[in-house]
Every structure is written in structure tokens, then in C-alpha cells.
Amino acid sequence: MTQLKQLSQAAALCALMAAGAAHAGEVEVLHWWTSGGEAKAATALKATLQKQGHTWKDFAVAGGGGDSAMTVLKSRVVSGNAPAAAQIKGPSLQEWAAEGVLTNVDAVAKAGKWDEVIPPVVANIMKYKGHYIAAPVNVHRVNWLWVNPEALKKAGTKLPTTWDEFFVTAEALKKAGIIPVAHGGQNWQDFTVFESVALGVGGVDFYKKALVQLDPATLTGPQMEKVLTTFKRIKDYTDKNAPGRDWNLATAMVIKGEAGMQLMGDWAKGEFIAAGKTPGKDFICAAAPGTQKSFTFNIDSFALFKLKNAANEKAQQDLATAIMSPEFQELFNLNKGSIPVRTGMKMDKFDDCAKQSAADFAADAKTGTLVPSIAHGMAVPAAAEGAMKDVVSQFWNSDKMTAKDAQTRLAAAAKSK
Numbered sequence: 518m519t520q521l522k523q524l525s526q527a528a529a530l531c532a533l534m535a536a537g538a539a540h541a542g543e544v545e546v547l548h549w550w551t552s553g554g555e556a557k558a559a560t561a562l563k564a565t566l567q568k569q570g571h572t573w574k575d576f577a578v579a580g581g582g583g584d585s586a587m588t589v590l591k592s593r594v595v596s597g598n599a600p601a602a603a604q605i606k607g608p609s610l611q612e613w614a615a616e617g618v619l620t621n622v623d624a625v626a627k628a629g630k631w632d633e634v635i636p637p638v639v640a641n642i643m644k645y646k647g648h649y650i651a652a653p654v655n656v657h658r659v660n661w662l663w664v665n666p667e668a669l670k671k672a673g674t675k676l677p678t679t680w681d682e683f684f685v686t687a688e689a690l691k692k693a694g695i696i697p698v699a700h701g702g703q704n705w706q707d708f709t710v711f712e713s714v715a716l717g718v719g720g721v722d723f724y725k726k727a728l729v730q731l732d733p734a735t736l737t738g739p740q741m742e743k744v745l746t747t748f749k750r751i752k753d754y755t756d757k758n759a760p761g762r763d764w765n766l767a768t769a770m771v772i773k774g775e776a777g778m779q780l781m782g783d784w785a786k787g788e789f790i791a792a793g794k795t796p797g798k799d800f801i802c803a804a805a806p807g808t809q810k811s812f813t814f815n816i817d818s819f820a821l822f823k824l825k826n827a828a829n830e831k832a833q834q835d836l837a838t839a840i841m842s843p844e845f846q847e848l849f850n851l852n853k854g855s856i857p858v859r860t861g862m863k864m865d866k867f868d869d870c871a872k873q874s875a876a877d878f879a880a881d882a883k884t885g886t887l888v889p890s891i892a893h894g895m896a897v898p899a900a901a902e903g904a905m906k907d908v909v910s911q912f913w914n915s916d917k918m919t920a921k922d923a924q925t926r927l928a929a930a931a932k933s934k
């Protein structure tokens with residue numbers, strides 16, 4: 518009798534374990550978060566998923582800005598081997614959804630009340646024909662200037678708020694033997710600097726017309742000429758080792774005081790934080806010159822691909838649920854340098870840069886001065902973005918191309934489909 522009871526207990530246990538195993542799935546996640554701060558944030562995502570008993574299969578493709586990751590993703594999807602989730606952003610989400618390869622996460626969104634907690638400007642990007650096909654993780658601000666205050670002090674100069682002041686500060690840093698601008702000469706980094714100059718020199722309306730609506734007259738007009746000339750002037754203040762340098766190595770130069778400033782999105786803050794630095798004391802975050810009253814947004818999100826295995830589908834849906842949870846949004850963004858995308862979050866654990874970003878995001882959304890980042894896949898279709906990015910880098914690297922030439926090429930590139 519006892520033996521029988523033990524046997525049936527064992528059988529019940531086996532059945533339970535089998536059910537558990539069937540329930541636990543694997544989620545393969547494509548991302549490009551390999552730098553110090555980025556990797557910490559990715560680990561937070563992995564831990565969140567593993568807590569639910571699922572397996573995380575890391576599919577990291579190094580390369581800031583994600584161009585390499587997108588190339589690898591395309592070949593995987595074409596060969597019928599899509600990952601469960603991939604970091605895809607902005608209008609590209611619509612392009613992937615139109616291919617019919619993304620899955621609908623409306624059930625998760627409904628249960629998590631996403632429509633109530635995701636700002637409409639973001640929710641629209643996450644939906645295809647009214648259905649959620651991606652989960653947003655954060656809001657990055659791109660128009661930042663990162664500064665080493667010690668370097669400013671040594672050079673006897675101050676934090677610039679306009680582009681004229683920027684060049685005065687850069688000149689003073691140069692005289693003091695400090696590299697004025699830490700830069701990595703990769704096309705997405707050139708484009709990141711370019712869009713901040715466009716916003717600061719041209720203003721919000723110009724930015725929208727030129728870099729969101731791709732208006733040919735604005736792209737070839739006098740304001741764009743001024744933007745390109747200002748942008749190119751910055752090159753004189755970068756060092757000779759800039760070509761090809763990764764963005765996080767450029768940030769490290771500012772952290773160490775080898776360089777004074779860097780124009781980069783707030784994933785750079787993740788590097789300062791990972792290095793144990795404190796904002797306001799060891800480093801300064803300021804709006805890029807002339808962009809104090811505007812905000813270029815860059816929202817990271819995970820698109821969910823159609824899968825064939827039920828357990829993996831369940832794991833994928835659990836990942837989407839976890840991404841939007843307040844706990845995850847806090848932990849992830851504390852490491853990533855961004856702010857939670859979820860509204861109504863407490864910001865008390867966040868630093869002053871994040872608090873400023875959150876306040877500005879809300880204020881700029883009201884005043885219409887919130888603009889999508891073209892350099893980070895938020896503003897225009899991928900083909901136009903890629904072609905324009907190349908023109909901007911060619912202009913940056915060429916000794917011969919005039920701003921006028923670059924404008925003609927930009928307008929042509931904007932028509933790429």
C-alpha cells in the first residue's frame with residue numbers, strides 16, 4: 518500500500534515536472550548591447566526572464582547603433598530562422614510587420630493595460646494596423662553633451678550653451694592640451710552629432726522639415742548649409758585616432774579627462790555610471806548647444822517574431838509582459854542611461870540627468886518640440902536613413918566635398934526607397 522502510494526506520488530511529481538518543462542521555453546533575443554552600461558542593462562532583461570523559469574539565448578551582435586545587428590537579423594529571417602525577439606525600432610517596425618513575420622501581442626498588452634501606460638507617441642510606433650507587435654523598453658534622449666568638469670576647469674573655460682560658445686570652449690581645451698571632442702568616426706556616430714547640430718543650429722521646425730519630412734527645399738536651403746558647415750567645424754577638435762573608434766571608447770576618454778566633451782545619446786551615461794561616476798560631480802550632462810528646449814527621442818523596443826513552438830511562444834509573451842513591468846523598467850533604465858517608457862513611474866532612484874530627461878520629455882511632448890532621432894531609426898524609413906547617413910559621413914571625411922555638394926547628395930539620398 519505504502520509502496521503504491523509512493524509510486525503514485527512519484528508519478529504525480531513526474532507529471533508536474535513534465536508540465537513545468539513544457540511550460541518553460543527558450544527566448545532567443547537579438548540585441549547590440551555589448552558596452553559596459555549596455556551589457557548591465559541586458560543582464561537585467563535576462564535575469565527578469567530567467568526568474569520565470571525560461572531560458573535566455575543571447576544573440577548579441579556588437580556594433581553601436583545596431584547596423585551590424587540588423588544585417589544579421591535580415592539573413593536569419595530570410596533563412597526562416599527568426600529569433601523570438603529582436604531590438605528593432607521606429608519605422609522599421611512597420612517594415613518588418615508588413616513582411617508578415619511579426620506576432621501580435623495584443624493579449625499581453627491588454628492584460629498589462631499598455632494603452633494606459635505607454636504615451637501615444639510611443640504606442641503608435643509599437644503598433645501595426647492597430648495591433649501591438651513590439652514592446653518598448655525605454656526613452657533615450659539623443660541631444661546631450663557630456664562634459665568632464667575637471668577638464669573645463671583646467672582649461673579655464675565654461676560649459677557651452679550655444680554653438681558659438683561650443684567653439685570657444687573647444688579652442689580653450691585645445692590650448693590646454695586636452696582633446697576637445699571625443700568622437701568615434703563611424704557613420705552612425707557622425708550622424709548622431711549631425712542631428713544635434715541640425716537641431717541646435719536650425720531649430721525644431723527646420724529639423725522636422727529637413728530630417729523628418731525630408732523636404733527637398735529645406736535640405737538644399739541656406740539653413741542646411743549652415744548646419745553642415747558648423748558640423749564640419751567640429752572635426753578640427755577631434756583627435757587623429759577618431760576614425761573607427763567605438764562610441765564607448767570615446768566616452769571613456771571623457772571619463773578619464775583625456776577629452777573634454779562628447780556629443781552622444783544618454784546610453785553614454787550608462788558608461789559613466791558603470792565606471793562609478795556621479796553626475797553633477799564627476800561629469801556633466803547638458804543639452805547639446807542650442808537644443809535646451811527640445812528633445813530628440815530614441816526608443817528601444819523589442820519586436821516579437823512568429824514562432825513555431827508553443828513553449829517558446831509562451832516564454833516570448835512572458836518576456837513582453839516583463840518588459841513593461843514597473844520593476845523591470847526601473848532596473849533596466851537605471852543601468853541603460855535612459856528613462857522608463859512607462860508613464861507614472863517613480864523617479865526617486867534616478868539621477869539628475871534622468872530626472873531632467875523625464876521632465877523635458879513631458880514638457881516637449883506638450884509644446885511639440887519632441888522630435889524623432891533620424892540617426893537612431895526613429896524618423897524616416899531605413900533606406901533613406903542609411904543613404905543620408907552615408908552622405909553625412911562622406912562630407913565629414915572629405916577634404917573636397919563642399920556643403921553645397923553634400924546638400925545636393927542629401928536631397929537625392931532622402932529619396933532612397
Ligand code: GAL
Nearest residue numbers: 580581582583784815817893
Ligand atoms: C542606439 C540604441 C541605444 C544604444 C546605442 C549605442 O541606437 O538605441 O540603446 O545602444 O545605439 O549602441
